[in-house]
Amino acid sequence: MADLTPPVVILDRSQMAENIGAVARVMANFGLDRLRLVSPRDGWPQDRAWPLASGADWVLDGVQVFDSVAAATADLTTVFATTARPRETRQPVRTPRDASRVLYDDAASGLGVGLLFGSERAGLETSDIALCQGIVTIPIDPRHQSLNLAQAVAINAYEWRTLVLDAPPPNFREGEPPASGALAVGMYEHLERELDAAGFFHPPEKFRSMSQNLRVMLGRAAFTEQEVATFRGVIHALSKGRGRVLERLAKERAPPSATTDSDVDAG
Amino acid sequence: MADLTPPVVILDRSQMAENIGAVARVMANFGLDRLRLVSPRDGWPQDRAWPLASGADWVLDGVQVFDSVAAATADLTTVFATTARPRETRQPVRTPRDASRVLYDDAASGLGVGLLFGSERAGLETSDIALCQGIVTIPIDPRHQSLNLAQAVAINAYEWRTLVLDAPPPNFREGEPPASGALAVGMYEHLERELDAAGFFHPPEKFRSMSQNLRVMLGRAAFTEQEVATFRGVIHALSKGRGRVLERLAKERAPPSATTDSDVDAG
Structure with missing residues (x-):
């Protein structure tokens, strides 16, 4: 050239x-x-x-x-x-x-x-x-x-x-690589745990196929390590954030003895 | 052609x-x-x-x-x-x-x-x-x-x-195609709404870049219409499900007057 x-x-x-x-x-x-x-x-x-x-x-x-x-x-x-x-x-x-x-x-x-x-x-x-x-x-x-x-x-x-x-164009694989399988599975398990706590998997025998579907869907996005952390933040925020709001509401409106921090954090 | x-x-x-x-x-x-x-x-x-x-x-x-x-x-x-x-x-x-x-x-x-x-x-x-x-x-x-x-x-x-x-033979997409732009945006907005309610976007001026990152991450997965519905179910379950658990806890433990359904559903 x-x-x-x-x-x-x-x-x-x-x-x-x-x-x-x-x-x-x-x-x-x-x-x-x-x-x-x-x-x-x-x-x-x-x-x-x-x-x-x-x-x-x-x-x-x-x-x-x-x-x-x-x-x-x-x-x-x-x-x-x-x-x-x-x-x-x-x-x-x-x-x-x-x-x-x-x-x-x-x-x-x-x-x-x-x-x-x-x-x-x-x-x-x-x-x-x-x-x-x-x-x-x-x-x-x-x-x-x-x-x-x-x-x-x-x-x-x-x-x-x-x-x-x-020369082939730069494509996204040239930047940050996708996260390791272990990190991805950790993310999936986090999501599944919170969804289970929220009653998402019903009837329970559907857990296997539903969680597989979710893993396939999200797996296609090939999250980087940073993106796995971001998505786990999303899961955390969605599952705990509303709980915090409710916790505050409950504290304001219920007698002090009605709920405790440990109750709210349970599950 | x-x-x-x-x-x-x-x-x-x-x-x-x-x-x-x-x-x-x-x-x-x-x-x-x-x-x-x-x-x-x-x-x-x-x-x-x-x-x-x-x-x-x-x-x-x-x-x-x-x-x-x-x-x-x-x-x-x-x-x-x-x-x-x-x-x-x-x-x-x-x-x-x-x-x-x-x-x-x-x-x-x-x-x-x-x-x-x-x-x-x-x-x-x-x-x-x-x-x-x-x-x-x-x-x-x-x-x-x-x-x-x-x-x-x-x-x-x-x-x-x-x-x-x-006129090369087209590589037909197998299975369901990705959802339309409108459905994808509806899903993003649902996620952002719930994350915002959960206090995820802080400081608030980070909303723009954080939501863009989430859209790019999830966009790569190219969800089908069915998968968009599934993911919206995930968002719903994570954001409301924990609320339901708390609601039940609150009902069991607090006096009946302390919370109402409308309080719990707010936000």
């Missing part, structure tokens, strides 16, 4: 400077930084692009301008033309995922790679597509094919980065 | 109507059409959204507005919170690709699925993430994390559509 040079992004005859800025932004999101413009409609640079880059100024500052796709791709070995409308062509048509794989392999071999995008309205000329080593088609719903230029760049850049990272 | 209902897209407190339009556009690109807004800053509808949808009017015309994430996800079973900044959490963190696979399997099992996106500036509240069944993190370059909202939707919608077109 260290000496892997990401694809160049080439925008052919882009119309809106804002779109160029948005493209720069999303390139930076996914670790791409070389942007080339072929005959941008309004010339270059355009101040309107920078705000849309949302801070990815280094991409815009490094833009190179060319007057043809051929010139913009001259130093590259593998360039894919991105179009939502595959034409009559004998060129291979790839998904963004498959294309990223080819670009990745070629870049890893030290070759210059790139992705070519057409203008917002007109797309790419067939003659320019012919300069490319293949076509990338994003799997757009045919009922709504109008894909924003920056979105098209985003999908391809995302696939590139996903492939380059090729 | 015929009766596979794509994920609902939920935008929490979105600020710019233009972004809502851009989201609708890219949803349509990838075959999604159900868009929900939670407390959009400028209200809804906003005329400025339609031009940005670039013809995907049916998505905007069908928008539903809610006043909380809980309400917007009440009928859904599996909702992933999309955030570029994974927090300290015990919830599973997935890539868009892995998340799509889970959503696909659950949708194929007939469950309601969704993707939750935070506001442009503030992202998502931890308390709203806690209502979700996991986190989706797009593999952004840490040097430029500012990802446009519509781009974030695009990446996830693209992964969904890529998977749907691939």
